[in-house]
Amino acid sequence: MALTSLNQQLLSKIATNDEHGENSPYFDGWKAYDNDPFHLSKNPNGVIQMGLAENQLCFDLIKEWIEKNPAASICTTEGSMAFKDIANFQDYHGLPEFRIAVAKFMGRVRGGRVKFDPNRIVMNGGATGANETIMFCLADPGDAFLVPSPYYPAFVRDLRWRTGVQIIPVTCESSNNFQITIEALEEAYNKTVEANIRVKGLIITNPSNPLGTILDKDTLKSLVNFINERNIHLVCDEIYTATIFRLPHFTSISEVIQDMDSNDDLIHIVYSLSKDMGFPGFRVGIVYSYNNEVMSCARKMSSFGLVSSQTQYLLAAMLSDDDFVGRFLDESLRRLECRHKIFTEGLKEMEIHCLNSNAGLFCWINLRPLLKESTIEAEMALWRVIINDVKLNVSPGSSFHCTEVGWFRVCFANIDDDTVEIALQRIQKFVTKKEREVATVKKKRCQMNL
Amino acid sequence: MALTSLNQQLLSKIATNDEHGENSPYFDGWKAYDNDPFHLSKNPNGVIQMGLAENQLCFDLIKEWIEKNPAASICTTEGSMAFKDIANFQDYHGLPEFRIAVAKFMGRVRGGRVKFDPNRIVMNGGATGANETIMFCLADPGDAFLVPSPYYPAFVRDLRWRTGVQIIPVTCESSNNFQITIEALEEAYNKTVEANIRVKGLIITNPSNPLGTILDKDTLKSLVNFINERNIHLVCDEIYTATIFRLPHFTSISEVIQDMDSNDDLIHIVYSLSKDMGFPGFRVGIVYSYNNEVMSCARKMSSFGLVSSQTQYLLAAMLSDDDFVGRFLDESLRRLECRHKIFTEGLKEMEIHCLNSNAGLFCWINLRPLLKESTIEAEMALWRVIINDVKLNVSPGSSFHCTEVGWFRVCFANIDDDTVEIALQRIQKFVTKKEREVATVKKKRCQMNL
Numbered sequence: 001m002a003l004t005s006l007n008q009q010l011l012s013k014i015a016t017n018d019e020h021g022e023n024s025p026y027f028d029g030w031k032a033y034d035n036d037p038f039h040l041s042k043n044p045n046g047v048i049q050m051g052l053a054e055n056q057l058c059f060d061l062i063k064e065w066i067e068k069n070p071a072a073s074i075c076t077t078e079g080s081m082a083f084k085d086i087a088n089f090q091d092y093h094g095l096p097e098f099r100i101a102v103a104k105f106m107g108r109v110r111g112g113r114v115k116f117d118p119n120r121i122v123m124n125g126g127a128t129g130a131n132e133t134i135m136f137c138l139a140d141p142g143d144a145f146l147v148p149s150p151y152y153p154a155f156v157r158d159l160r161w162r163t164g165v166q167i168i169p170v171t172c173e174s175s176n177n178f179q180i181t182i183e184a185l186e187e188a189y190n191k192t193v194e195a196n197i198r199v200k201g202l203i204i205t206n207p208s209n210p211l212g213t214i215l216d217k218d219t220l221k222s223l224v225n226f227i228n229e230r231n232i233h234l235v236c237d238e239i240y241t242a243t244i245f246r247l248p249h250f251t252s253i254s255e256v257i258q259d260m261d262s263n264d265d266l267i268h269i270v271y272s273l274s275k276d277m278g279f280p281g282f283r284v285g286i287v288y289s290y291n292n293e294v295m296s297c298a299r300k301m302s303s304f305g306l307v308s309s310q311t312q313y314l315l316a317a318m319l320s321d322d323d324f325v326g327r328f329l330d331e332s333l334r335r336l337e338c339r340h341k342i343f344t345e346g347l348k349e350m351e352i353h354c355l356n357s358n359a360g361l362f363c364w365i366n367l368r369p370l371l372k373e374s375t376i377e378a379e380m381a382l383w384r385v386i387i388n389d390v391k392l393n394v395s396p397g398s399s400f401h402c403t404e405v406g407w408f409r410v411c412f413a414n415i416d417d418d419t420v421e422i423a424l425q426r427i428q429k430f431v432t433k434k435e436r437e438v439a440t441v442k443k444k445r446c447q448m449n450l
Numbered sequence: 451m452a453l454t455s456l457n458q459q460l461l462s463k464i465a466t467n468d469e470h471g472e473n474s475p476y477f478d479g480w481k482a483y484d485n486d487p488f489h490l491s492k493n494p495n496g497v498i499q500m501g502l503a504e505n506q507l508c509f510d511l512i513k514e515w516i517e518k519n520p521a522a523s524i525c526t527t528e529g530s531m532a533f534k535d536i537a538n539f540q541d542y543h544g545l546p547e548f549r550i551a552v553a554k555f556m557g558r559v560r561g562g563r564v565k566f567d568p569n570r571i572v573m574n575g576g577a578t579g580a581n582e583t584i585m586f587c588l589a590d591p592g593d594a595f596l597v598p599s600p601y602y603p604a605f606v607r608d609l610r611w612r613t614g615v616q617i618i619p620v621t622c623e624s625s626n627n628f629q630i631t632i633e634a635l636e637e638a639y640n641k642t643v644e645a646n647i648r649v650k651g652l653i654i655t656n657p658s659n660p661l662g663t664i665l666d667k668d669t670l671k672s673l674v675n676f677i678n679e680r681n682i683h684l685v686c687d688e689i690y691t692a693t694i695f696r697l698p699h700f701t702s703i704s705e706v707i708q709d710m711d712s713n714d715d716l717i718h719i720v721y722s723l724s725k726d727m728g729f730p731g732f733r734v735g736i737v738y739s740y741n742n743e744v745m746s747c748a749r750k751m752s753s754f755g756l757v758s759s760q761t762q763y764l765l766a767a768m769l770s771d772d773d774f775v776g777r778f779l780d781e782s783l784r785r786l787e788c789r790h791k792i793f794t795e796g797l798k799e800m801e802i803h804c805l806n807s808n809a810g811l812f813c814w815i816n817l818r819p820l821l822k823e824s825t826i827e828a829e830m831a832l833w834r835v836i837i838n839d840v841k842l843n844v845s846p847g848s849s850f851h852c853t854e855v856g857w858f859r860v861c862f863a864n865i866d867d868d869t870v871e872i873a874l875q876r877i878q879k880f881v882t883k884k885e886r887e888v889a890t891v892k893k894k895r896c897q898m899n900l
Contacts, residue, residue, distance in 0.1 A: 015747040059534035073525030084509035281759030297465040308758035309731030
């Protein structure tokens, strides 16, 4: 018997099927970077990592705070008296001061227009864990969730892999700047119901990854109406809330439902500190549900992904320092806007256009003019050239389940100023070469016609 | 429609059934403690927490190390240069230095007789997460795992809740000191197979929680043969390895399979630093599988329960300090032995007997002589008296799925010397009162007979 077939008997279906979603260009690009990482002096011809949505622009502020606040850590002389109590602390409610600080922070980054109840803060292992937890709470294996596309590639892992929940894409298109329409939602919903699949909810990412756009209040209201009419859930992934670097203002779902006659038992927020504070390593994911039963169940599930109490302790102190938080958020948005401007204006000069956006750590750029033909194969061919020759790890739209070809997500906040400059130069060189190729082809065609 | 019935439609089966296992006296006892926690000066009549298997005897050594090693933390002036890289680090392989340090530590606490490969160290959110991960890898919903009883109450949550795996108890009895026998294993296995349920493996806890005993080499060999003959898995939960405070020496499954012609693809170890180092708050669980495919799948799953990189960084430094680790382990075992001796000898003077043990953070004590009758109801009645009147949170054997009544698990390493003394005094007073009651009853009977 072949090894695979043997293991199929020995291991679980989850372990032997291929539904984790790791076989995606999204992750392959990371591997290309890992094999040949760019370094300004040590490896100047390496791959530049523009596939990682990380916010690395403000660590100097964090470092400064750390040095001024030794008592915030249980691993300093000033804080070590707390070591025992904190190393022991494993209550799935979390440290009260941590929950209070996170609730306050969540309100603050949403403009202070909504209050979050610390008792509803449920911890999880990053947004990854929070996404899975909310699915385990809301849906049975085989049930479906509607997900507007393009969407975060690892949703396949987070929402579906171990829960058995199905993802039903809701098509969004460039013709209206990839906005979610009720028509597209209805179409996806009806098709699924007709296929005898139970739709348990809709999950939106606002601000959007990969688009970098935000949903306006009216759209949010229409979504709330949509899910209320069908008595299904609305999960709002708001992990990029503090990356909105220019107007218009952000409207959180929590703000929208304040003024509406909605069944709040259907509304759930996923939050995280990975993007907004730039701490993906700390694995802080939050499920904030307005449904008491979901909150209680999610809290029990948090046993599988509690935040290290050492980290809770540090963040409790850091996030409750109002002055620091204010300064950090202001400066972070200022630097994000500046970086976004440098990058997008650089691209504009090369006649490469980005979707107009005001949030996120990435641009959604349109490279369709560079495709040989309008197919996924052509998109992948271009992507391979960008990875292997231009040596930029960017992520093709198809890995975000985008239905239109030629779009790419390019991250700009995880690298330094010099690296951005080099990335732009590489793109410039590539585009010029491409133009020359096109010109040559045209010239040849011209000569043949003569 | 009733609220429950409405929610049953709205939420998942997992969220609305009662299979989390939280409705157990094991957890109820914690609540009793939480409502009225003992404090030597502030609440001397409160409930003493003896239901928590925590090792709190050596935090002075940790504190000393912390203060001497400021660079081990990214939250000190000495270590803050690393803050950015560490806060960003989210690779599911874990920090290389963390994996190396954990592998070394795992070998050391197993007497240095086996080596662990750092590349096989897979992180998880505590043993809780590690247990669930290994189940997700090995079994499909409806499949079964054999679990010798009495067993850890929260296995119900860890192994079964979200995976849908069935737990089949293997009965162990006091007549042979609760040792696992091949006869009992065969009986459980055959019954399950006859019921058309697929048995995917056996999970053992060695050292045992709640027994505090360890398995000898011959028994382990017979278990390896048992699972090899049936081509099923053996999962060894070895999270209490560094609590073996007196002879005989511990034998890890990793040592046993070195000398055997076993299919190592069937062997998996669950480890943690919650008990051995006393850091449950840090949520360090490890899956160590000899099966490459399981290792790879478990690593993908670790995305849901990665250890905070701040914590990885600290532990990498701490656990790779050989001198410190040596001193800590020696002192920890010395203090555990001393505490165990004080507690069990105190009980012995009251003619309360414990199962003979050499490991763990608890005793398995026999209170059957105090039961009114040999029923679970009588055990629960006695337990309620112990919680409410004697004011000790201990855990009844039935919550460990023990098939014999009258056994209780009493933890002794999470409290200080004074509290142990008070607990013993309370037990003494209770036993004396009980004896008086029995004497009175006897006297009355005697008088009636006259």
